[in-house]
Amino acid sequence: MMARNVLVSGGAGYIGSHTVLQLLLGGYSVVVVDNLDNSSAVSLQRVKKLAAEHGERLSFHQVDLRDRSALEKIFSETKFDAVIHFAGLKAVGESVEKPLLYYNNNLVGTITLLEVMAQHGCKNLVFSSSATVYGSPKEVPCTEEFPISALNPYGRTKLFIEEICRDVYGSDPEWKIILLRYFNPVGAHPSGDIGEDPRGIPNNLMPFVQQVAVGRRPHLTVFGNDYNTKDGTGVRDYIHVIDLADGHIAALRKLEDCKIGCEVYNLGTGNGTSVLEMVDAFEKASGKKIPLVIAGRRPGDAEVVYASTERAESELNWKAKYGIEEMCRDLWNWASNNPYGYDSSSEDNSH
Amino acid sequence: MMARNVLVSGGAGYIGSHTVLQLLLGGYSVVVVDNLDNSSAVSLQRVKKLAAEHGERLSFHQVDLRDRSALEKIFSETKFDAVIHFAGLKAVGESVEKPLLYYNNNLVGTITLLEVMAQHGCKNLVFSSSATVYGSPKEVPCTEEFPISALNPYGRTKLFIEEICRDVYGSDPEWKIILLRYFNPVGAHPSGDIGEDPRGIPNNLMPFVQQVAVGRRPHLTVFGNDYNTKDGTGVRDYIHVIDLADGHIAALRKLEDCKIGCEVYNLGTGNGTSVLEMVDAFEKASGKKIPLVIAGRRPGDAEVVYASTERAESELNWKAKYGIEEMCRDLWNWASNNPYGYDSSSEDNSH
Numbered sequence: 001m002m003a004r005n006v007l008v009s010g011g012a013g014y015i016g017s018h019t020v021l022q023l024l025l026g027g028y029s030v031v032v033v034d035n036l037d038n039s040s041a042v043s044l045q046r047v048k049k050l051a052a053e054h055g056e057r058l059s060f061h062q063v064d065l066r067d068r069s070a071l072e073k074i075f076s077e078t079k080f081d082a083v084i085h086f087a088g089l090k091a092v093g094e095s096v097e098k099p100l101l102y103y104n105n106n107l108v109g110t111i112t113l114l115e116v117m118a119q120h121g122c123k124n125l126v127f128s129s130s131a132t133v134y135g136s137p138k139e140v141p142c143t144e145e146f147p148i149s150a151l152n153p154y155g156r157t158k159l160f161i162e163e164i165c166r167d168v169y170g171s172d173p174e175w176k177i178i179l180l181r182y183f184n185p186v187g188a189h190p191s192g193d194i195g196e197d198p199r200g201i202p203n204n205l206m207p208f209v210q211q212v213a214v215g216r217r218p219h220l221t222v223f224g225n226d227y228n229t230k231d232g233t234g235v236r237d238y239i240h241v242i243d244l245a246d247g248h249i250a251a252l253r254k255l256e257d258c259k260i261g262c263e264v265y266n267l268g269t270g271n272g273t274s275v276l277e278m279v280d281a282f283e284k285a286s287g288k289k290i291p292l293v294i295a296g297r298r299p300g301d302a303e304v305v306y307a308s309t310e311r312a313e314s315e316l317n318w319k320a321k322y323g324i325e326e327m328c329r330d331l332w333n334w335a336s337n338n339p340y341g342y343d344s345s346s347e348d349n350s351h
Numbered sequence: 352m353m354a355r356n357v358l359v360s361g362g363a364g365y366i367g368s369h370t371v372l373q374l375l376l377g378g379y380s381v382v383v384v385d386n387l388d389n390s391s392a393v394s395l396q397r398v399k400k401l402a403a404e405h406g407e408r409l410s411f412h413q414v415d416l417r418d419r420s421a422l423e424k425i426f427s428e429t430k431f432d433a434v435i436h437f438a439g440l441k442a443v444g445e446s447v448e449k450p451l452l453y454y455n456n457n458l459v460g461t462i463t464l465l466e467v468m469a470q471h472g473c474k475n476l477v478f479s480s481s482a483t484v485y486g487s488p489k490e491v492p493c494t495e496e497f498p499i500s501a502l503n504p505y506g507r508t509k510l511f512i513e514e515i516c517r518d519v520y521g522s523d524p525e526w527k528i529i530l531l532r533y534f535n536p537v538g539a540h541p542s543g544d545i546g547e548d549p550r551g552i553p554n555n556l557m558p559f560v561q562q563v564a565v566g567r568r569p570h571l572t573v574f575g576n577d578y579n580t581k582d583g584t585g586v587r588d589y590i591h592v593i594d595l596a597d598g599h600i601a602a603l604r605k606l607e608d609c610k611i612g613c614e615v616y617n618l619g620t621g622n623g624t625s626v627l628e629m630v631d632a633f634e635k636a637s638g639k640k641i642p643l644v645i646a647g648r649r650p651g652d653a654e655v656v657y658a659s660t661e662r663a664e665s666e667l668n669w670k671a672k673y674g675i676e677e678m679c680r681d682l683w684n685w686a687s688n689n690p691y692g693y694d695s696s697s698e699d700n701s702h
């Protein structure tokens with residue numbers, strides 16, 4: 001396997017760090033660029049250890065993508081074969097309150113990255129998009145041809161960046177771009193050493209459940225139990241973060257296919273799981289009881305969203321392997337070993 | 352009339368310079384910020400002259416909106432009551448070839464401007480949007496509630512900026528934002544001293560006709576004469592640039608209305624005119640024959656687009672006054688006096 005040079009923006013983050021580990025184990029050389037705005041360099045130290053001898057092919061630059069000169073320096077030092085672009089702010093609530101922060105960080109960062117890539121002749125890109133661009137789909141499963149929309153500024157940055165990528169490819173067919181629409185990433189590496197470590201109030205279900213389980217939060221609020229679903233709670237397509245990471249490796253391989261232009265692939269399992277089912281699976285995996293408070297629906301939340309995975313399976317030769325049991329098992333393993341995430345060594349982590 | 356301080360981005364451009372003149376005559380103090388990428392400072396020298404004593408309330412900074420520190424300096428020197436934001440690249444063809452140039456210039460410039468405005472407590476904005484966000488409308492006239500879409504990167508930057516403005520207002524109701532969707536600006540100030548001076552190949556019909564009339568181009572290519580319209584050629588809503596400029600004054604007055612949030616207004620006449628009708632009116636106004644070459648339809652061109660102007664009339668108390676005769680008369684007056692635009696004094700303007 002020829003060692004390939006891949007730049008990973010946002011590689012210290014949750015999905016980024018897991019993908020970096022899989023890249024190293026897959027024989028790639030990886031340069032991570034991350035401003036650590038919503039991640040910790042500790043994740044990459046642990047990735048290096050987990051990767052054993054492969055860890056030597058990992059280097060890290062604490063750089064913000066909007067720092068054009070710093071980015072150009074990195075691109076002049078290494079001839080990259082591809083870029084996997086994770087970097088971006090991703091908290092929905094925060095994006096509604098501070099839209100310009102999101103448009104600046106996510107759009108300006110991406111525009112600068114694409115310009116520097118083009119200047120240095122690196123035109124292979126895997127972009128970390130999201131199923132949020134399906135908005136509240138009228139039917140499921142979501143296929144890649146569904147109309148796209150945005151429910152909040154965070155979702156709008158993902159949608160805008162997809163459109164920008166399509167225009168970039170339209171202007172220069174040398175580009176090869178894969179847009180990966182994640183559904184709901186959950187879990188952690190089976191070692192329990194790396195995992196999701198959101199700052200402030202978690203936006204997503206399972207990091208919230210995780211913090212209740214370690215005593216950081218008193219209960220889980222369930223937003224709506226009167227949906228037209230199996231138990232009245234919202235249904236999503238949860239996917240193990242290792243499966244998701246492997247999806248990026250599959251996408252990198254696909255970029256070597258000369259016919260690809262700018263293509264979209266869902267990364268999900270194709271299964272819908274309700275909030276109560278996930279809580280139940282987590283309680284079984286952790287042995288912890290999760291107190292629930294039922295509240296009204298959250299405006300903008302969709303009822304049921306899960307993926308059609310046919311395209312990724314047939315064209316990326318990729319399929320999710322893990323179920324919600326493994327996701328909850330590995331999530332609990334990470335949470336119990338790191339109750340305060342990467343800051344777990346800090347004093348105030350009284351149980 | 353209390354002199355009000357208005358910053359006008361892109362104020363040296365075609366619509367910007369006409370609006371600056373109307374602002375000065377209306378008693379406003381105007382600071383223009385323009386990077387002169389696609390405009391000439393000569394326009395503002397002539398505006399100053401046309402404004403007579405009002406010209407003293409005009410100042411100009413050759414600054415790019417992406418130069419945050421320069422923009423902050425301007426905002427720290429003057430307490431602005433409002434900003435009219437014209438600045439942006441606007442050539443459709445170029446945007447398809449160089450999308451990142453457009454996303455960088457138009458989006459990064461706007462995001463920076465909005466951030467600096469917020470930092471300096473100026474939250475009144477009139478944004479120069481475009482009827483291009485109506486894409487190829489299924490029916491006419493276009494009302495402000497129509498679904499919006501984009502046909503090219505230029506149009507997408509307008510759409511993105513409208514969405515960003517809506518999100519900014521959504522996050523902070525202190526903002527008051529008016530999005531003006533122009534239809535097809537034509538003509539010039541009756542003095543003939545200021546007018547449209549596009550660089551390179553004109554994108555729009557009348558600047559092209561203008562250059563044919565002064566001998567800069569041999570003929571006009573008509574893209575499609577088999578449309579389902581009165582004479583088979585495309586139909587648009589042409590509006591005199593002075594009417595358009597006055598629409599911005601009306602929008603500024605509306606910003607003083609505390610109830611306004613982030614609102615859209617069409618600026619058009621409500622009338623549809625075909626390509627051949629416009630050429631005919633111009634030939635009458637100029638006495639010049641415009642040789643035509645009929646070509647096939649241009650992909651992405653809509654068949655018929657014209658405005659519903661009810662909203663602007665009822666809520667901005669504004670209505671277009673001039674017809675296509677005045678537009679063509681004033682266009683020819685500008686073109687014949689300035690065959691090479693603001694560079695007309697240059698040697699190579701042989702007839």
